[in-house]
Amino acid sequence: MITVNNESVEVLIEDKKFDLPFLWLRDNCQCDECRITETQEKQFLLHTVPIDISPDKVDMDGDMLLIKWPDGHDSIIPTSKILECGASRYPDYKFWSKKFTPNRFSWKDFLDDVSTSIEALKDLVSYGVIILKEAPKELNSLEMLSKRLGPIHETLFERIHNVSITGHVYNVAHTSKGLPPHNDFASYKSQPSIQALHMLENECEGGESIIVDGWRLLEDLRYDRPDFFKTLQDFDVPFREFDEENETFAEAPIIKCSNDGSIESFRYSNQLMQMINPTKHGVKDFYMAYHELTTRIHNPKYRSTFRLNGGEVLIVASHRVLHAREPFTPNGKRHLQDAYFVYDNVANNLVLLSN
Ligand SMILES: [Fe+2]
Ligand SMILES: [Zn+2]
Known part of the structure; x- marks a missing residue:
C-alpha cells in the first residue's frame, strides 16, 4: 500500500x-x-x-x-x-539481580575463541562488567586485550597504571585505605569509558573488590526524585587529578543523558571532586541532590562484592559501573595494573564478531 x-x-x-x-x-x-x-x-x-x-x-x-x-x-x-533502521544494534542493558556477581570467562578463550568473545562482550554491554580468569600474571598483559577491546585509551600518568602501595603515590588507590565507589579520571571531559583492572598478585588480607551498578541507582533516583536527577544533570562539578608532572581537570555534570532520555554517563569521584565556587548559582540545590546521591552510592543494594584474585581481570563499562575496594592489611604482595579502552570500540567489535 x-x-x-x-x-x-x-x-x-x-x-x-x-x-x-x-x-x-x-x-x-x-x-x-x-x-x-x-x-x-x-x-x-x-x-x-x-x-x-x-x-x-x-x-x-x-x-x-x-x-x-x-x-x-x-x-x-x-x-x-x-x-x-529500526533494529537495535547492541544488546539491551540489563540490571543486576539481587545476588549478582560478574560472569567469569577464560582469558585465553576470550582472545582466541570467537563464540566466547561474543558471549563475554554481550555480557559486558548488557551488565557493564565481566571478569577474565586464568590471565597471565606478567606485567603489561593488558596490552593483549586490544584484540577484543580496541586500542588502549591513554591518559596522563601511565599508559598502563600501576596500583600498589610501594609505587608512585598520587591517589588514595595507592594506599591500603578503603576506596569509595568512583570511576577513574572524572578529571577528563573525555572520561575513559572502559576500564580493565588486572590483579597480578593479591596476597593481602581484605581488599575485596566492590562494583556498583551506577545506572540502576540513577534510574531509581530519577523515579524517586526527578528534581534531584535534573539538578545533577544541569550542574557542572570540577574534578582534578594531578601530581608534580601531570595535570588533569574537567568541569562537567555528574549525569549525562542521551537525547532519548536514556543515561549515557555517570561521572563520580569523591576523591577527585574539587571545591565548588560557593558563589555559583545553585550550589545549595546541588548539595541537597548530591547528598541523596552519595547516600545511594553507599547503599549495599546496588553493589556486588567479591575477591579479585591474582590472574583475574575485572573489566567495567566505567560510564555505568563504579568500582571500589575495601581496606586491606598490607601483609603480603598486592599489585594491580589498569588500563582504559573505548566503549564504542568494544560494542562495535561485538557487532563485527557477530556478523
Ligand atoms: Fe579507580
Ligand atoms: Zn539514485
Whole structure:
C-alpha cells in the first residue's frame, strides 16, 4: 500500500507503517549513481535537489521501493533496508539481580575463541562488567586485550597504571585505605569509558573488590526524585587529578543523558571532586541532590562484592559501573595494573564478531 501525501510517502512494509519524507527518500536512494559502490558510502549531495522536491511516481516492485523524480532520476530503496533502521544494534542493558556477581570467562578463550568473545562482550554491554580468569600474571598483559577491546585509551600518568602501595603515590588507590565507589579520571571531559583492572598478585588480607551498578541507582533516583536527577544533570562539578608532572581537570555534570532520555554517563569521584565556587548559582540545590546521591552510592543494594584474585581481570563499562575496594592489611604482595579502552570500540567489535 502506497499513499503519496503532500510532503511524504506512506508505505506499509510487513504490516509496519512508515511515513517517509520526500527529502529522506531522495537522500537515501541506493542506486549506483547515488552511492559509491566499492565502499557503500553515500555520494549524493542533498543540496543538489530543491528543498520542495516531490516525486512524479512511487511504486513497489517486490521488495523494492521505486521513485521517479521530476529531474528524471530513478531512485531505488530495498524495503529490507528501511526495516533494518529500526533494529537495535547492541544488546539491551540489563540490571543486576539481587545476588549478582560478574560472569567469569577464560582469558585465553576470550582472545582466541570467537563464540566466547561474543558471549563475554554481550555480557559486558548488557551488565557493564565481566571478569577474565586464568590471565597471565606478567606485567603489561593488558596490552593483549586490544584484540577484543580496541586500542588502549591513554591518559596522563601511565599508559598502563600501576596500583600498589610501594609505587608512585598520587591517589588514595595507592594506599591500603578503603576506596569509595568512583570511576577513574572524572578529571577528563573525555572520561575513559572502559576500564580493565588486572590483579597480578593479591596476597593481602581484605581488599575485596566492590562494583556498583551506577545506572540502576540513577534510574531509581530519577523515579524517586526527578528534581534531584535534573539538578545533577544541569550542574557542572570540577574534578582534578594531578601530581608534580601531570595535570588533569574537567568541569562537567555528574549525569549525562542521551537525547532519548536514556543515561549515557555517570561521572563520580569523591576523591577527585574539587571545591565548588560557593558563589555559583545553585550550589545549595546541588548539595541537597548530591547528598541523596552519595547516600545511594553507599547503599549495599546496588553493589556486588567479591575477591579479585591474582590472574583475574575485572573489566567495567566505567560510564555505568563504579568500582571500589575495601581496606586491606598490607601483609603480603598486592599489585594491580589498569588500563582504559573505548566503549564504542568494544560494542562495535561485538557487532563485527557477530556478523
Ligand atoms: Fe579507580
Ligand atoms: Zn539514485
